[in-house]
Amino acid sequence: MIPATSFSGRKVALFGLGGSGIATARALIEGGAEVLAWDDNPDSAAKAEGQGIATADLRGADWAGFASFILSPGVPLTHPKPHWSVDLARAAGVEIIGDVELFVRERILKAPASPFIAITGTNGKSTTTALTAHILKAAGRDAQMGGNIGQAVMTLDPPAPARHYVIECSSYQIDLAPSINPSAGVLLNLTPDHLDRHGTMQHYASIKERLVAGSETAIVGVDDSFCARIADRLERAGKRVVRISKRLPLADGFFADGTSLMRAANGRHERVASLDGIGSLRGQHNAQNALAALAACLDAGLEPGEIQSGLGSFPGLAHRMEQVGRKGHVLFVNDSKATNADAAAPALSSFPRIYWIAGGLPKEGGIEPLRAFFPHVAKAYLIGEAAPAFAATLGEAVPYEIAGTLAAAVEHAAADAAKDAGSEAVVLLSPACASFDQFKNFERRGEAFRQAAQSIDGVEPIGGDV
Numbered sequence: 001m002i003p004a005t006s007f008s009g010r011k012v013a014l015f016g017l018g019g020s021g022i023a024t025a026r027a028l029i030e031g032g033a034e035v036l037a038w039d040d041n042p043d044s045a046a047k048a049e050g051q052g053i054a055t056a057d058l059r060g061a062d063w064a065g066f067a068s069f070i071l072s073p074g075v076p077l078t079h080p081k082p083h084w085s086v087d088l089a090r091a092a093g094v095e096i097i098g099d100v101e102l103f104v105r106e107r108i109l110k111a112p113a114s115p116f117i118a119i120t121g122t123n124g125k126s127t128t129t130a131l132t133a134h135i136l137k138a139a140g141r142d143a144q145m146g147g148n149i150g151q152a153v154m155t156l157d158p159p160a161p162a163r164h165y166v167i168e169c170s171s172y173q174i175d176l177a178p179s180i181n182p183s184a185g186v187l188l189n190l191t192p193d194h195l196d197r198h199g200t201m202q203h204y205a206s207i208k209e210r211l212v213a214g215s216e217t218a219i220v221g222v223d224d225s226f227c228a229r230i231a232d233r234l235e236r237a238g239k240r241v242v243r244i245s246k247r248l249p250l251a252d253g254f255f256a257d258g259t260s261l262m263r264a265a266n267g268r269h270e271r272v273a274s275l276d277g278i279g280s281l282r283g284q285h286n287a288q289n290a291l292a293a294l295a296a297c298l299d300a301g302l303e304p305g306e307i308q309s310g311l312g313s314f315p316g317l318a319h320r321m322e323q324v325g326r327k328g329h330v331l332f333v334n335d336s337k338a339t340n341a342d343a344a345a346p347a348l349s350s351f352p353r354i355y356w357i358a359g360g361l362p363k364e365g366g367i368e369p370l371r372a373f374f375p376h377v378a379k380a381y382l383i384g385e386a387a388p389a390f391a392a393t394l395g396e397a398v399p400y401e402i403a404g405t406l407a408a409a410v411e412h413a414a415a416d417a418a419k420d421a422g423s424e425a426v427v428l429l430s431p432a433c434a435s436f437d438q439f440k441n442f443e444r445r446g447e448a449f450r451q452a453a454q455s456i457d458g459v460e461p462i463g464g465d466v
Helices: 019-030 040-049 084-092 099-110 124-136 171-173 201-213 225-236 284-299 305-314 339-352 368-376 387-394 408-416 442-454
Strands: 010-015 035-040 069-072 095-097 114-120 142-147 163-168 182-189 217-221 240-245 252-257 259-266 266-275 321-325 331-336 355-357 377-383 400-404 425-429
Touching: 010 019, 010 084, 019 040, 019 069, 019 099, 069 084, 084 095, 084 225, 099 163, 099 387, 099 408, 114 124, 114 201, 114 225, 114 284, 124 142, 124 163, 124 284, 124 305, 163 217, 171 201, 182 201, 182 284, 201 217, 201 225, 201 408, 217 225, 217 284, 225 240, 225 408, 240 259, 240 284, 240 408, 252 284, 259 284, 266 284, 284 305, 284 339, 321 442, 331 408, 331 442, 339 355, 339 368, 355 387, 377 408, 387 400, 400 408, 408 425, 425 442
Parallel strands: 010 035, 010 069, 069 095, 114 163, 114 182, 142 163, 182 217, 217 240, 240 252, 331 425, 355 377, 355 425, 377 400
Antiparallel strands: 252 259, 259 266, 321 331
């Protein structure tokens, strides 16, 4: 745990008592703050009370006595309208911050030189965060990973000069971290997302920009127009900007040329690392993730050889193009996190011969946006409520069967893939749907796929729970 000593002796209000909220309250108390916490869910408030956290409905509190208000990232700050607790804090002139801001202040106080890599973007930030932390750990560095992935940031070990922090930041967390100051800030990409919480794409992009604007080194993916403009704007402001691209040969920065990760400087190109043969990092989207990790790790002082070794041993993230098993030339891939068509596109683009398991609770637009990838699909196995609609979309373009259940789909896809004459056939769960018609969440769906695949006679498991 990181005791929030910068709040010692101060009275603090806190709203939101989920896992990260309780961790934040405990860090504040450990640091010497007086905390009064609340949650709209009485059970959450009771749980916090049982852990020694003082609770009371903040509507009846004396806000004039609070130095700060700590808000859970999941609670609306601006859109569609501010939460009632936000209105009370603003009326009292109390600053509104989140747990990442607490971490930032504690790092500034205790170990301002400790390497701090903060990663954001619409897509790929979890994989990039995990990959960066993995490379650092594989190279023998003391690396702490958390934030929007894995552990709540205040549950990590306290700041120390040689301790590296790799923190995934959502737009919600950045919005509550006005002092965020990474040694290396990464902005991967921007596409419309969370607009119900931010109102407009411009506001969403401006929040993401804060992370790299506050960093010593700004690593920015320039494959979309929003990020390209942000990189140009930061450079004009005198910021050190490192551009990355998964498809553009850059004059300066890092770009992907097939599986080669290239560095460009002064009009010259050199290969720094390679993704050749690394199954956990297939596809253009993972090339962007790897480029960001490469740039961040070079900025942290690692040598190219250390980075290459870490890339090669990266196991991937569970449910995100996770390789779970192999039987001969048949590879089983769990991409259960792909809960809509856009999220399924990277996996479908990464393999030339696919036995595709798709379906579940359908999202608007179905799989029509994936039509360009249909030639990669040898056969589709449709499950859940979306099966009839997906069958209509596939029509005569792709052979399919309505398998109904995931277990049946895995069994049938494995049998058909085993007969495929190609060099590699991939049984791919990339549903392009939510899971809720048949599973509690996408994790349960992915676990069921992994178990079904690994239970097939002759399948050799790859890794385990990542």
